[in-house]
Structure formats: structure tokens, C-alpha cells
Amino acid sequence: MSKHAKQNEPLVTHLYTADPSAHVFEDKIYIYPSHDLEHDGVSDDEGTQYTMEDYHVFSMDDIDAPVVDHGQVLHMKDVPWVSQQMWAPDAAFKNDTYYFYFPAKDKEGIFRIGVATSDNPAGPFKPEPNYIPGSYSIDPAVFIDDDGKAYMYAGGLWGGQLEKWQTGKFDPDAGEQNPDEIALGPWVAPMSDDMLTFAEPPVEFKILDENGKPLLAGDEDRRFFEAPWVHKYNGTYYLSYSTGSSHYIVYATSDNPMGPFTYRGRILEPVVGWTTHQSIVEFKGKWYLFYHDASLSGGIDHRRSIKFTEIKYNEDGTIQTIHPYK
Numbered sequence: 001m002s003k004h005a006k007q008n009e010p011l012v013t014h015l016y017t018a019d020p021s022a023h024v025f026e027d028k029i030y031i032y033p034s035h036d037l038e039h040d041g042v043s044d045d046e047g048t049q050y051t052m053e054d055y056h057v058f059s060m061d062d063i064d065a066p067v068v069d070h071g072q073v074l075h076m077k078d079v080p081w082v083s084q085q086m087w088a089p090d091a092a093f094k095n096d097t098y099y100f101y102f103p104a105k106d107k108e109g110i111f112r113i114g115v116a117t118s119d120n121p122a123g124p125f126k127p128e129p130n131y132i133p134g135s136y137s138i139d140p141a142v143f144i145d146d147d148g149k150a151y152m153y154a155g156g157l158w159g160g161q162l163e164k165w166q167t168g169k170f171d172p173d174a175g176e177q178n179p180d181e182i183a184l185g186p187w188v189a190p191m192s193d194d195m196l197t198f199a200e201p202p203v204e205f206k207i208l209d210e211n212g213k214p215l216l217a218g219d220e221d222r223r224f225f226e227a228p229w230v231h232k233y234n235g236t237y238y239l240s241y242s243t244g245s246s247h248y249i250v251y252a253t254s255d256n257p258m259g260p261f262t263y264r265g266r267i268l269e270p271v272v273g274w275t276t277h278q279s280i281v282e283f284k285g286k287w288y289l290f291y292h293d294a295s296l297s298g299g300i301d302h303r304r305s306i307k308f309t310e311i312k313y314n315e316d317g318t319i320q321t322i323h324p325y326k
């Protein structure tokens with residue numbers, strides 16, 4: 001089943017899809033989203049409503065071409081360490097291999113990040129038997145720099161459990177930060193050459209304000225919540241992310257892929273639904289934001305649809321804010 005891709009319209013209508021990570025592989029756009037299941041179960045701050053179990057991969061030969069569903073590429077039952085909730089994934093290409101990264105809860109109910117491989121960007125993907133040692137929380141995004149070095153970024157508050165790792169160990173009782181504490185940032189880890197493990201343990205990095213001071217936890221319009229994504233434009237590293245409770249996609253920049261990053265502004269105003277999650281990719285000389293909203297399901301937050309729109313940079317490198325329904 002496929003329809004022609006159109007900006008700001010659902011790219012997929014026969015399934016609910018979210019958290020699109022878009023990449024250009026083999027001259028096409030490949031999209032690696034989550035797959036929202038239709039259910040009427042519990043909805044809470046832990047994200048229990050996101051009971052996803054598998055992944056599909058989609059591709060577009062061009063920006064207005066039909067969207068092709070390559071079918072189920074990985075299912076929970078094929079991953080020995082996973083107990084539930086296969087959330088926002090990403091993919092990368094190196095060593096003539098396609099790597100698919102996905103977060104899920106392990107048998108202890110702790111979010112970890114797994115990896116699966118294929119020789120085809122459309123999968124299917126064969127999972128490694130265990131999660132990546134040292135990985136935790138959700139929303140992995142892998143960025144490969146011009147020198148070939150790869151970095152994984154990840155993290156997400158609340159249901160994503162990031163605040164439970166503040167001591168370096170998982171504390172199931174750890175609660176939210178106080179508003180005047182320095183906000184928790186995402187973590188970054190350089191990947192080993194085999195792309196299956198970390199070359200160095202994950203380190204948290206901060207997002208700074210215009211005066212070089214770390215953003216505070218109470219700064220909900222700007223502080224990191226989830227969905228980190230890094231792209232490079234004119235030699236600068238751009239970290240985009242969701243602010244969660246205030247529902248913005250914002251960005252921060254750095255001259256170092258390991259951070260820290262400085263907050264720069266808003267990319268996407270709130271969409272229909274609680275969550276917002278993005279990726280940014282260059283294709284044929286233009287830049288695109290892939291995102292999701294819940295308009296296809298009439299606003300049911302765990303039945304989302306992936307979309308895309310073009311983004312524009314100003315001369316100074318800032319990104320123009322997108323109003324998704326204007």
C-alpha cells in the first residue's frame with residue numbers, strides 16, 4: 001500500500017507510525033519510525049500507552065514519490081533481551097552494513113538500547129543477542145561525522161527513565177528534578193568501529209543558554225526532554241530535541257559533537273498530540289524535518305502519523321520556525 005508523499009500530510013495511513021528517523025541511503029530516503037499499536041489501554045506519565053512491539057521501514061525514491069512499506073523488519077519476539085515497548089529507533093550505514101538501533105525495556109523493566117544488522121537498508125534486521133553494554137534510556141540517534149567517527153546520542157525523561165540514572169546507577173525511586181536544578185542533558189557515546197558497542201562509556205552533556213549557563217530543569221520551554229538528533233550544517237553540529245511538557249522541537253549548536261551545545265531556538269511549534277519527535281536530513285540540496293502528529297487518529301496520542309516538511313536556514317545559520325498547520 002503506498003501513496004505519494006506530500007509535505008505536512010501523513011506519509012503512512014495504513015499503520016500508525018511515530019518518531020521518524022530519516023536517512024538518505026542508496027540515493028533514496030529511508031524512514032525508520034516506531035509503530036504505534038491500536039489499543040485502548042492505560043495512558044500515563046510512564047508512557048504505558050506506547051506498547052509498540054515491532055518496526056516497519058519505509059522508503060521514498062524522491063520527495064514526492066510513493067511511500068513504500070518494506071514490511072516488518074524486526075519484532076520483539078526475535079530479541080532475547082526485550083520484554084516490552086520498542087520505542088523510537090534510528091539507523092546508520094558503515095562497514096558495508098546497515099545498523100538498526102532501538103530502545104526497549106529489558107527483562108527488569110529498564111530501558112536499554114539494542115542493535116540489529118542487515119546488508120539492506122530496508123531490512124530485515126538481525127538483532128544482537130544482548131543490548132549494547134552501558135546503554136540506558138531511550139531515543140538513540142547515531143550521527144556519523146565527516147571523518148567517519150560515529151556517535152550515539154540518547155535519553156528521555158519520565159517514561160524514558162533518564163532521571164533514574166542521575167547517580168550513575170538505575171534508581172527506580174528517583175523522581176523529577178527540582179525546577180532550580182541544572183537540567184539533565186542527553187548522553188553521547190563514541191561508537192566502536194564495529195558499531196555494535198561503545199568505544200567510551202556514555203557521558204551526559206549540558207545545554208547552555210546565551211550566557212553560557214546550563215539550562216535549568218524548570219526552563220520547560222528550552223530544557224531537554226527526549227528525541228535528541230544531531231546533524232551537521234556548514235561545519236556546525238546541530239542538536240535538535242523535544243522539550244516534552246511544553247511540546248516544542250528546539251535546537252542547540254556546538255563546534256564539538258561531544259557538546260556542550262548552546263540553545264538557539266525553536267524549529268517546530270506544538271503538533272496535535274502530547275509527543276513531538278523529529279529528524280533532520282539533507283536530500284538533493286534541500287533540508288527536511290521529519291516529524292509526527294496525532295491528527296490522523298483525531299488526536300489519540302498513541303496513534304500517531306509520520307510527516308515531513310522542508311526547513312530553511314537563515315544566513316546566520318539559524319533555522320526558521322515552522323508552524324505545522326499554517
Ligand code: FUB
Binds near residue numbers: 018138276
Ligand atoms: O514513541 C514512544 C516515545 O514517544 C518515543 O520514544 C518518544 O520520543 C516519544 O515520541
